[in-house]
Amino acid sequence: MTSNRDYKIGDIINVDTPFVHVLNLDQKNQYCDYCFSKCFELKKCNECKQMYYCGKTCQRKDWKKHKLECRIFRENFPIIQKDLDRFLLRLYLYIENNPDSLCERRKFHDDNPDSSRCFTDLMTHRPQIEMDAIRTNVFQSLFARFESLNQIQLNRDKLFECFCRLCINSFTITNCELNEIGSGLYLAESQMDHSCIPNAAPVFNGHRVVIRAIKTIKSGQPITINYVDMKQSTNIRQKKLVKQYYFTCKCNQCESNDSIDYERLGHLITKMDDAIDTNNWIEAYEMGIKTMPMFEKIYGDCHPDLTVQMIRMLKLHLQLIPDNNGQIDAEISKEIQQVKQAIERTNLYDDELYKIFVSIINDIQ
Ligand SMILES: [Zn+2]
Ligand SMILES: [Zn+2]
Ligand SMILES: [Zn+2]
Structure with missing residues (x-):
């Protein structure tokens, strides 16, 4: 993703809402399941009693997605007790039941239609994931759990495709103090490449992502963010990038011999x-x-x-x-x-x- 204009430090490059997002189970009843705002008086979904909302507006906004999983939660919640399961189930049901959502496009630069992306534009790295023993095992056991939910018709291939896209493109959503609270798929933002010395950074305002320039960015320069924690050694960062995203980072920080302990x-x-x-x-x-x-x-x-x-x-x-x-x-x-x-x-x-x-x-x- 290249920049379409000059940015100075602190400039907001883009603000976006997720295509699909889920709150982590260990944060339930602390944050609204839709807007991710911290709230002390959350209201439960009357049907499944597994979702918590700050009010009727958020419940209504989430219903388009939640109605597809509500009955499953009501009857099978013990089976879907993993964050990844809930994220994948939600994504899968949403796109299966709303084929139009596959064409839903999000722009990265408001004034540049070429910067827009839809779900099917997201990278899958499918060949690499199929060769990846850890990830294929995760998928196998996840699929076995999903198969035991007899309320849904599963297409294994489509589910795997969704799984691949989540592995490669999802963002960890954090609260203001950068503690992990959930995961989201942001269509336009997933175009940004990684650098260990990035010039932009996402911060989350509830479930909204805000991309800001953290260095001066000139028009035509790539906009980069860090996919992995920068407080780790070059060796660890590189291993994680290969393992999770299947590429070797060649940024200046990785190529230089930095003296940081x-x-x-x-x-x-x-x-x-x-x-x-x-x-x-x-x-x-x-x-x-x-x-x-x-x-x-x-x-x-x-x-x-x-x-x-x-x-x-x-x-x-x-x-x-x-x-x-x-x-x-x-x-x-x-x-x-x-x-x-x-x-x-x-x-x-x-x-x-x-x-x-x-x-x-x-x-x-
Ligand atoms: Zn809310
Ligand atoms: Zn419900
Ligand atoms: Zn690097």
Whole structure:
């Protein structure tokens, strides 16, 4: 996918809703199953009692897809207790029952009809997946579970085709703090190639994906995102890309001998998380401080992962300074400005991370 114009850091390249999406089972009853907003009073689907919505509007919007699985959930929910099963079942039933959906097109650049994609345009990598023992086993056992659901007529070949497209094209949907909450298939966005030094990044606002420029992008340049976690060594990243997407990355980061000690970084992050879990703010902050030069080396000036780490550090820093009767010293106010700028570049004003930031700031005033 190449850019059709120049973008500067923080520019929104595209906003889109998923073709099909599912909330992870471990997030049920915390987020609305349709819009993925966090909500404390969710209403269950009366029929299957397995779907939770923030209101009638979301329930109605989801019904076109949910009505196809509702009866299956009602009678067989114990069989479909895997996130991938629910995602694939939902996709399969939707396209089987709505053949027109196969022609539903989504544009990447609003002003460029050539940037549009429909479901059948998505790559399958079918020959590679057929040769992949792990994935074919996953599919075999999934198919066996689906066959035991006697309410649906299955076309094995079509189901496998859907499975392939999900393996290659689905996005992990995260909440504002980048914790995994679900999966989605975004037709136009799946055209973006991978780079270990990407110039764009997706952030999720509920179930909507927002693609933002995290580097300056010139017209005609490819728009890239990272498919795998950039905090892993070149060797691990490359292995994952081959295993999951069947290509060898040849980006500058992979070709260069970078000096980042990824193992130490992983260690520090684990220690920081453990310290936060046990309310040991001093330890958490000390570990975090050591991660920052490596975060900056990996992510450069701007990336959602960096933003989240910066906000975590700000929160810890504020917890550690003594209460100065509401007086904020120069160092802290500089840090607040930097975090604010980072959020503005990677997130949206109305999203949850901004609200978290505002509540942190309000606490000290
Ligand atoms: Zn909702
Ligand atoms: Zn239902
Ligand atoms: Zn690479």
